[in-house]
Amino acid sequence: xxxxxxxxxxxxxxxxxxxxxxxxxxxxxxxxxxxxxxxxxxxxxxxxxxxxxxxxxxxxxxxxxxxxxxxxxxxxxxxxxxxxxxxxxxxxxxxxxxxxxxxxxxxxxxxxxxxxxxxxxxxxxxxxxxxxxxxxxxxxxxxxxxxxxxxxxxxxxxxxxxxxxxxxxxxxxxxxxxxxxxxxxxxxxxxxxxxxxxxxxxxxxxxxxxxxxxxxxxxxxxxxxxxxxxxxxxxxxxxxxxxxxxxxxxxxxxxxxxxxxxxxx
Numbered sequence: 001x002x003x004x005x006x007x008x009x010x011x012x013x014x015x016x017x018x019x020x021x022x023x024x025x026x027x028x029x030x031x032x033x034x035x036x037x038x039x040x041x042x043x044x045x046x047x048x049x050x051x052x053x054x055x056x057x058x059x060x061x062x063x064x065x066x067x068x069x070x071x072x073x074x075x076x077x078x079x080x081x082x083x084x085x086x087x088x089x090x091x092x093x094x095x096x097x098x099x100x101x102x103x104x105x106x107x108x109x110x111x112x113x114x115x116x117x118x119x120x121x122x123x124x125x126x127x128x129x130x131x132x133x134x135x136x137x138x139x140x141x142x143x144x145x146x147x148x149x150x151x152x153x154x155x156x157x158x159x160x161x162x163x164x165x166x167x168x169x170x171x172x173x174x175x176x177x178x179x180x181x182x183x184x185x186x187x188x189x190x191x192x193x194x195x196x197x198x199x200x201x202x203x204x205x206x207x208x209x210x211x212x213x214x215x216x217x218x219x220x221x222x223x224x225x226x227x228x229x230x231x232x233x234x235x236x237x238x239x240x241x242x243x244x245x246x247x248x249x250x251x252x253x254x255x256x257x258x259x260x261x262x263x264x265x
Contacts, residue, residue, distance in 0.1 A: 005083060030148060032145070034209075056075075073090055076089075084110070099178055112141075112251030128154065129235075130149075167208050172263070173261040173262065174264055182255070195261045240260075
């Protein structure tokens with residue numbers, strides 16, 4: 001196992017203990033017209049074995065009738081920690097990569113395939129909070145739904161009310177940009193002097209969601225066209241974090257880009 005793979009595993013799971021830790025989330029599913037399809041609660045739990053070589057990932061979904069639906073995966077370092085990222089044990093076509101200690105990471109398909117569904121989940125972590133945005137597409141490449149998960153390490157959060165969307169910018173925002181490639185190499189930090197809420201300049205559709213979340217995603221994916229799946233969030237009082245999963249013309253994952261902006265005084 002290479003040094004990069006070992007380093008990547010530690011960034012993903014170095015904080016996980018044998019006792020385990022949970023994130024308590026509100027999971028909201030939006031249609032492509034931004035209608036709420038459903039909203040429910042979910043708990044994500046990660047627990048390590050003694051030498052942190054196997055991570056047990058459990059998702060629990062409590063129901064009003066008192067029952068709980070549970071899904072569980074074993075993430076084995078020997079078989080899942082690959083040179084191109086972390087293999088999803090339930091779907092070998094998926095990988096996860098992380099830039100900063102579980103603070104900027106993604107689950108994604110390695111490649112867009114004709115006749116296959118496709119999704120990317122982007123994780124934006126800040127202090128005790130995690131926001132993850134899943135962009136989910138049909139077998140024909142059409143945007144099917146957007147999954148917005150808001151999680152806290154202590155309690156189930158209330159989903160922000162409609163009307164807390166941020167559609168315009170004020171002030172001067174300066175950012176730092178880094179990217180991780182499929183071979184796990186991370187680029188040197190690069191300074192950015194402008195924050196655009198739609199970095200694709202109209203190529204993608206922009207969804208402004210409650211709580212300062214901005215999602216820039218294609219309404220349709222087509223083989224032969226490069227595309228980007230983008231999600232960002234404003235964190236009070238003056239920070240904006242954004243992730244971009246970039247794919248080339250062949251539909252192959254190219255890089256995950258992390259941008260962190262701060263409002264200047």
